[in-house]
Amino acid sequence: MQRIAVLDYGMGNLRSVAKAIETVAPGDEVLVTADPETINNADRIVCPGQGAAADCMAALANANLVETIQQLIGTRPFMGICMGLQVLLTHSEENNGTDCIDVIPGKVNRFDHPLLDADKQRLKVPHMGWSQVNQIGHHSMWDKINDGARYYFAHSYYCVPDNNACVVGRCHYGLDFAVALAQQNVFACQFHPEKSARDGLQLLRNFMLWDGQA
Amino acid sequence: MGLAKRIIPCLDVDAGRVVKGVKFLDIRDAGDPVSVARGYNEAGADEITFLDITASSDNRDTMYDMVEQVASEVFIPLTVGGGIRAVSDVRKLLNAGADKVSINTAAVHNPELVQEAADKVGSQCIVVAIDSKSVHQEGEAPRWEIFTHGGRKPTGIDTVEWAVKMAELGAGELLLTSMDRDGTKIGFDLGVTKAVSDAVEIPVIASGGVGELAHLSDGVLKGGADAVLAASIFHFGEYSIGEAKSFMQQQGIEVRL
Numbered sequence: 001m002q003r004i005a006v007l008d009y010g011m012g013n014l015r016s017v018a019k020a021i022e023t024v025a026p027g028d029e030v031l032v033t034a035d036p037e038t039i040n041n042a043d044r045i046v047c048p049g050q051g052a053a054a055d056c057m058a059a060l061a062n063a064n065l066v067e068t069i070q071q072l073i074g075t076r077p078f079m080g081i082c083m084g085l086q087v088l089l090t091h092s093e094e095n096n097g098t099d100c101i102d103v104i105p106g107k108v109n110r111f112d113h114p115l116l117d118a119d120k121q122r123l124k125v126p127h128m129g130w131s132q133v134n135q136i137g138h139h140s141m142w143d144k145i146n147d148g149a150r151y152y153f154a155h156s157y158y159c160v161p162d163n164n165a166c167v168v169g170r171c172h173y174g175l176d177f178a179v180a181l182a183q184q185n186v187f188a189c190q191f192h193p194e195k196s197a198r199d200g201l202q203l204l205r206n207f208m209l210w211d212g213q214a
Numbered sequence: 215m216g217l218a219k220r221i222i223p224c225l226d227v228d229a230g231r232v233v234k235g236v237k238f239l240d241i242r243d244a245g246d247p248v249s250v251a252r253g254y255n256e257a258g259a260d261e262i263t264f265l266d267i268t269a270s271s272d273n274r275d276t277m278y279d280m281v282e283q284v285a286s287e288v289f290i291p292l293t294v295g296g297g298i299r300a301v302s303d304v305r306k307l308l309n310a311g312a313d314k315v316s317i318n319t320a321a322v323h324n325p326e327l328v329q330e331a332a333d334k335v336g337s338q339c340i341v342v343a344i345d346s347k348s349v350h351q352e353g354e355a356p357r358w359e360i361f362t363h364g365g366r367k368p369t370g371i372d373t374v375e376w377a378v379k380m381a382e383l384g385a386g387e388l389l390l391t392s393m394d395r396d397g398t399k400i401g402f403d404l405g406v407t408k409a410v411s412d413a414v415e416i417p418v419i420a421s422g423g424v425g426e427l428a429h430l431s432d433g434v435l436k437g438g439a440d441a442v443l444a445a446s447i448f449h450f451g452e453y454s455i456g457e458a459k460s461f462m463q464q465q466g467i468e469v470r471l
Contacts (some may be wrong), residue, residue: 015311019265019286051336124417130218130470150470
């Protein structure tokens with residue numbers, strides 16, 4: 001039996017994430033927690049998150065989770081989802097600029113106003129709904145998932161990592177941008193696997209099996 | 215390939231049970247929201263919207279239980295609306311497992327609620343539901359107004375101006391229902407759908423009046439909608455979600471298959 005800690009800092013759909021993990025890992029224990037000891041004893045960590053960057057960073061700091069996350073890097077499989085991805089970068093443009101945890105060097109930008117597609121047609125922001133994710137390279141997190149499978153997105157900001165080597169998934173919406181990053185034992189995605197039906201559950205299932213290596 | 219246009223079945227809920235029945239699903243109890251949601255998920259719905267029509271506030275808590283149950287088993291986006299009056303209502307629904315909360319009448323009486331809620335939980339969680347009716351006379355330029363109380367009470371507020379204001383206050387999406395089309399099965403009011411969609415940067419869900427599949431594709435192609443919502447054509451088995459998607463794809467619309 002594995003123990004999976006879902007980080008609880010009061011920002012986001014923790015229940016959906018926890019329930020989705022319980023569904024794909026029925027024999028394992030899912031703990032929604034902010035307790036450092038419980039987190040340190042867990043085999044795998046999932047960091048969800050929704051809301052504005054400044055609020056998320058403040059909530060993480062309040063829950064004393066910033067240092068905890070930094071210390072977890074390199075120790076065991078860690079999955080960031082949506083804001084749980086964005087907070088891992090260096091800096092976000094949101095809320096007039098917000099410093100983030102800086103686990104993965106890079107920044108988080110807002111979509112252009114107006115955001116245009118190749119035919120100069122205006123695209124809506126937030127980017128909300130199901131878009132195709134193109135897998136970059138081979139990563140065991142993509143096992144049994146078709147390249148180009150659709151995932152559910154709901155965001156107005158996107159990640160621009162300094163080093164493209166960490167990009168394992170991309171999406172096109174007005175521009176090409178990174179939607180899945182992998183570095184050491186970290187896999188983080190902009191979309192919501194817990195809301196992406198079968199392919200989303202498969203990604204979570206893969207995370208439960210992932211050894212934390214590329 | 216870009217973003218798929220969404221097809222969203224909408225379910226009325228009273229005291230935590232789906233009402234009006236959903237007849238196509240092969241389930242024993244058509245009032246069980248989990249079974250209904252599971253059926254639509256398996257059928258390929260892109261999202262599910264629940265509208266709480268419970269008259270008594272005593273029964274509101276059953277809505278949270280219902281959302282919890284559905285969110286525990288069905289892993290696609292869930293929008294919940296009806297009876298939202300305060301940010302605490304929004305939070306409770308999100309904590310129960312809703313992904314988006316739809317604010318309707320409360321936004322008309324207290325527009326700042328939209329801003330306050332968006333600031334607290336993020337725009338992506340806040341849908342503003344707009345109930346609109348056409349108010350122009352024949353020969354006049356098209357004009358639409360917001361109505362409350364199930365379409366009975368005019369507010370004098372221009373629909374397009376209101377949509378722009380809601381987007382400015384932080385709505386992440388608009389659910390635009392043409393009250394004068396609701397239940398008519400003659401199709402969306404494409405005029406107001408297009409006018410609102412052109413006026414705002416955020417996604418617009420078209421609602422009210424769907425009677426056949428061509429209405430869904432018209433909502434996207436002529437109305438500029440980002441998603442289409444329907445109830446009866448799906449609930450009573452006239453069309454399946456799959457048929458709706460194949461039809462839209464044949465019309466050149468990108469869908470999630």
